Amino acid sequence: MAKNERTGKSAASTASKLLRDPKSATPAQIKKVAASALTQAPNKKK
Numbered sequence: 001m002a003k004n005e006r007t008g009k010s011a012a013s014t015a016s017k018l019l020r021d022p023k024s025a026t027p028a029q030i031k032k033v034a035a036s037a038l039t040q041a042p043n044k045k046k
Contacts, residue, residue, distance in 0.1 A: 011036040 007015070015033045018025050 007036055007040065 011032055014029050015036070018029060018033055
C-alpha cells in the first residue's frame with residue numbers, strides 16, 4: 001500500500017451509512033466499500 005492512499009470522501013460516507021444501517025445497503029454500495037478496503041489492505045509479502 002502506498003503511503004498516500006486514503007479513503008475517498010464518497011467511500012467513507014458510504015461505509016458510515018452501511019455501519020449505521022446495514023440492511024439499507026445496495027449491492028453497488030457494498031462493492032464500493034469492499035473495493036476501498038481491499039485497495040488499502042497492505043500487500044502480502046512473498
